[in-house]
Each structure stands twice: as structure tokens, then as C-alpha cells.
Amino acid sequence: MKIVWKILLILFGVGVVAVLSALAYVRFRDMEGKHPVEPRTLDLSASDPGEGARIAAMVCQHCHLGSDGTMSGGLVADASAFGEVYAPNITQHPENGIGDYTPGEIDYLIRTGIKRNGGYAPPWMPNSPLLAQSDMAHLIAWLKSDRPEVQPSEVVQPKTRPNMLARALAAFAFQPIPYNDNAPAQPPASSDKIAFGGYLANARYGCYHCHSADFATNDLMVPERSKGFYQGGNQLTDEAGEKITAPNLTPHPDGLGGWSEADFAKALRQAQRQDGTMLRYPMRPYALLADEEISAIYAYLTHLPQAAGN
Ligand code: HEC
Ligand code: HEC
Structure with missing residues (x-):
């Protein structure tokens, strides 16, 4: 009998240690990891920053538009289930924004979720792997244009504070998307x-x-x-x-x-x-x-x- 109790106690102890280690793993692991960044060469010559601005107003601005009227970022209300998530400054500021991202690096991030430093941005930054190359070029031309909303802003957003749910999903579910080399050159013709x-x-x-x-x-x-x-x-x-x-x-x-x-x-x-x-x-x-x-x-x-x- 005594032996049985001892065994149960040991098993229980092992179980507790396993759960605590799993929690510690989820809590303290580096959520972003390190992923290869393999930007492609993009041709922006035929792109239209005005069209990029129009698309961005419907798909980027609700997260990245800051209180100073530039794309200086802010708290992402949509992601409140995951903790305090901040959309960063994506103006042309070289340190506080994304001034030194190349077009290829921006494209790589938007399609895969992998930032230029190799860190993975969880899907609270929505990925668009299927975007036509021409639409991607319009968006990037807008980010690189002289329009007022993308001019350098000094603003630095607070660091995102993910909760345990986000950390657990990041450990076991969230995944970068493989780069889609088959994205169409153009959207389908509007006649179809x-x-x-x-x-x-x-x-x-x-x-x-x-x-x-x-x-x-x-x-x-x-x-x-x-x-x-x-x-x-x-x-x-x-x-x-x-x-x-x-x-x-x-x-x-x-x-x-x-x-x-x-x-x-x-x-x-x-x-x-x-x-x-x-x-x-x-x-x-x-x-x-x-x-x-x-x-x-x-x-x-x-x-x-x-x-x-x-
Ligand atoms: C639902 C909110 C949301 C939308 C919509 C969104 N983003 Fe983001 N974006 C984020 C968040 C949050 C991050 C930070 C991700 C991280 O590092 O964890 C981010 C990161 C970025 C970065 C990387 C910045 C850096 O410092 O490395 C770029 C570039 C970017 N977004 C551009 C865009 C563009 C362009 C669009 C529209 C096509 C867009 N985002 C739409 C929330 C959003
Ligand atoms: C961020 C999430 C989200 C996105 C993205 C989104 N919707 Fe919605 N949509 C909703 C929600 C939530 C409602 C219900 C709102 C309500 O009942 O007050 C809704 C309502 C609607 C309705 C009204 C339907 C009804 O029965 O009342 C239409 C139509 C609609 N959406 C179309 C679209 C289209 C088209 C797009 C893309 C261009 C889109 N939505 C993108 C969340 C979204």
C-alpha cells in the first residue's frame, strides 16, 4: 500500500513539474523566434501611390493611423482578446518607423508575417499572401511616397503586452505563412x-x-x-x-x-x-x-x- 502511495505521489509531482514547465515555456519563450527573410525584387515602376493610399485607408489605417494624423500607430482594439497589442509606427522615420525597410522586405512581411529582423509578427497583423503583385506595389509605393500621412513621425508606440492566450497560441498555433511566389501579377479583369x-x-x-x-x-x-x-x-x-x-x-x-x-x-x-x-x-x-x-x-x-x- 505504502509503495502505491509513494508512486502516486511521485507521479503527481512529475505532473505538477510538467505543467509548471509548460507554463514557464509559454510565458518566457521568445514569441517572435528567428526566421529566414528572403525578400524578392519588386518592380514599383508602374505603381500608383494614390491607389495604394486608397487601399490602405480600407485595410491598414484602422490599426496604423496614429493620433498625429500620420501612420504612427496605436493600440489595436481588434486584438484586445490577445492583450495590449500596439500597431507600430510605419511612417518613413528611419528608426522609429520603417524608413529603412526595402520594398522587398515590406512585401515579405505582408505576405508571410516575418519582419526584416526575422521576428514573426503574430496574425494580429493580418497577412495577405494572395494580394496581386500590382496591388502590393501600389501599397509599397504609397509607404515610400511623399504623401503627408507617411512622412517621418517621431512617435514610438509602447511594446505589445500579449496575454497568456496569445503566448500559448504563439507557442502552439501561430505560424508564418510560406512566401507565395504564385501571387498573380494583376487582379482579374473587372469584366469578369x-x-x-x-x-x-x-x-x-x-x-x-x-x-x-x-x-x-x-x-x-x-x-x-x-x-x-x-x-x-x-x-x-x-x-x-x-x-x-x-x-x-x-x-x-x-x-x-x-x-x-x-x-x-x-x-x-x-x-x-x-x-x-x-x-x-x-x-x-x-x-x-x-x-x-x-x-x-x-x-x-x-x-x-x-x-x-x-
Ligand atoms: C488589425 C491591425 C493591423 C492591420 C489591419 C495592419 N497592421 Fe501592420 N501591424 C500591426 C501590428 C500589431 C504590428 C506589429 C506586429 C508585431 O511586431 O508583433 C504590425 C506591423 C507592421 C509592420 C512592421 C513594422 C516593424 O516595425 O517591423 C509593417 C511594415 C506593417 N505592419 C504594415 C502594414 C500595412 C501596409 C498594412 C495594410 C496592408 C497593415 N500593416 C495592416 C497591426 C495591423
Ligand atoms: C473585422 C471583421 C469584419 C470584416 C473584415 C468585414 N466585416 Fe462585414 N460585418 C462584420 C460584423 C461583426 C457585422 C455585423 C454588424 C452588426 O450586426 O451590427 C458585419 C456586417 C456586414 C454586413 C451586413 C449584413 C447583415 O446581415 O446585417 C454586410 C453586407 C457586410 N458585413 C459585408 C462585408 C464585406 C463585403 C466585407 C469586406 C469588404 C466585410 N463585411 C468585412 C464584421 C466584418
Whole structure:
């Protein structure tokens, strides 16, 4: 009997030590790690900083726009589940911003999540592996342009303070994405409405990130393989910290079934529902979408298979 107790006690002790070591590992490991950085050579000659600024206003600004009116960064409300996450200064300041990033290094970071120092930026900085090379070039031309919002700002954001959840995910789940050498040179032609709309919704604006089942089961390389693709259900948090479920955007009656293209345009441009009530955060207005973009995204979403689910 005594022996049995001793054995149990030892096993229990071993268990406690194992759990404590796992916690210590998660808490103190270097979250960023060290990854190879293999930037490609980019051709910015045909790029348009104005188009880059327009895209950035819809996909970068809500995190990186600072209180001084430049892209000097700030606290990322969207990432509050992971602790205090700060989007850094990405103005042209050589030390406090990203003035000394080369175009290839910016492209590498946006596609893979790996920064120029080899550290991995967890997916609270969303990756865009499928972005067309021309869109990437517009964004980088904007970051390197003489537009006021990217001129050097001295601001230094506080260091991100990830919580244990973020640390555990970083230890066991978060992964850089392999560099996608097969990104298309250009978006599909706008005359092919469904292909163009699919590109916009998935690769450029990442609508499925929120409007599928869960961030954790999204497939960034093949979005169509994401669980509950555009069927909604993803549990998000609104400004008051309340749960908000991402709605279904398939043509099912629970989704866009009863929506006209004009209703859809109002939801995107003004963040208003059919009845005029406001859509809540984290749905943001996409005020700078061109008519042809809205029309193409609508055509794409309403051609998806009807699926129930939220
Ligand atoms: C949801 C918030 C969010 C959005 C949207 C976002 N970022 Fe970031 N970004 C971050 C955070 C947070 C980091 C810091 C990541 C880290 O180091 O852990 C970051 C890091 C960066 C860096 C690296 C800076 C450095 O000091 O190494 C660059 C460059 C960058 N972002 C550019 C962009 C561009 C361009 C866009 C739009 C295409 C964009 N980001 C969209 C949150 C965001
Ligand atoms: C950051 C997460 C997020 C992203 C990205 C996002 N949405 Fe949403 N969207 C939401 C949430 C949450 C709601 C619900 C808001 C509410 O009910 O107040 C919503 C609501 C909507 C609605 C209204 C649907 C309804 O049934 O009321 C439409 C239409 C919509 N989004 C389209 C889009 C499109 C198109 C994109 C990409 C251009 C997009 N969303 C990107 C989170 C997001």
C-alpha cells in the first residue's frame, strides 16, 4: 500500500513539474523566434501611390493611423482578446518607423508575417499572401511616397503586452505563412465580375476573415477551404466588449437573400442596414470602394452556394 502511495505521489509531482514547465515555456519563450527573410525584387515602376493610399485607408489605417494624423500607430482594439497589442509606427522615420525597410522586405512581411529582423509578427497583423503583385506595389509605393500621412513621425508606440492566450497560441498555433511566389501579377479583369469580386473580397479586403466560422479555421492560402466560408458565425467583440456574431453573407435567406445591390452598397459605404440602422464595429464602412468593386463583390457573394448558418 505504502509503495502505491509513494508512486502516486511521485507521479503527481512529475505532473505538477510538467505543467509548471509548460507554463514557464509559454510565458518566457521568445514569441517572435528567428526566421529566414528572403525578400524578392519588386518592380514599383508602374505603381500608383494614390491607389495604394486608397487601399490602405480600407485595410491598414484602422490599426496604423496614429493620433498625429500620420501612420504612427496605436493600440489595436481588434486584438484586445490577445492583450495590449500596439500597431507600430510605419511612417518613413528611419528608426522609429520603417524608413529603412526595402520594398522587398515590406512585401515579405505582408505576405508571410516575418519582419526584416526575422521576428514573426503574430496574425494580429493580418497577412495577405494572395494580394496581386500590382496591388502590393501600389501599397509599397504609397509607404515610400511623399504623401503627408507617411512622412517621418517621431512617435514610438509602447511594446505589445500579449496575454497568456496569445503566448500559448504563439507557442502552439501561430505560424508564418510560406512566401507565395504564385501571387498573380494583376487582379482579374473587372469584366469578369465574379472572379474580380472574389479577388476583392478574399485577397484584397479579406471579408471572409470575419464572415466565416472562426479565425482559427480560416485558410489564408485557399480561402474557399475556410470553415463556414462566408456563412458567418465567427464570434467577435463589439466596442462595448459584448459578443457580436459575424453575419452570413451567402445568398441564403439568413444572409444576403433579400438584399439588393443598392442595399449592399449602403452597408459597405455607410455601414447601414436596409432599415437605416447602423452596423456595429468591428464592421467598418468601406467608404472608398469604387462602384465597380461593390458591384463585383455583390456578384461574387450572391453567386456562392446558399448556406444556412447564422
Ligand atoms: C488589425 C491591425 C493591423 C492591420 C489591419 C495592419 N497592421 Fe501592420 N501591424 C500591426 C501590428 C500589431 C504590428 C506589429 C506586429 C508585431 O511586431 O508583433 C504590425 C506591423 C507592421 C509592420 C512592421 C513594422 C516593424 O516595425 O517591423 C509593417 C511594415 C506593417 N505592419 C504594415 C502594414 C500595412 C501596409 C498594412 C495594410 C496592408 C497593415 N500593416 C495592416 C497591426 C495591423
Ligand atoms: C473585422 C471583421 C469584419 C470584416 C473584415 C468585414 N466585416 Fe462585414 N460585418 C462584420 C460584423 C461583426 C457585422 C455585423 C454588424 C452588426 O450586426 O451590427 C458585419 C456586417 C456586414 C454586413 C451586413 C449584413 C447583415 O446581415 O446585417 C454586410 C453586407 C457586410 N458585413 C459585408 C462585408 C464585406 C463585403 C466585407 C469586406 C469588404 C466585410 N463585411 C468585412 C464584421 C466584418
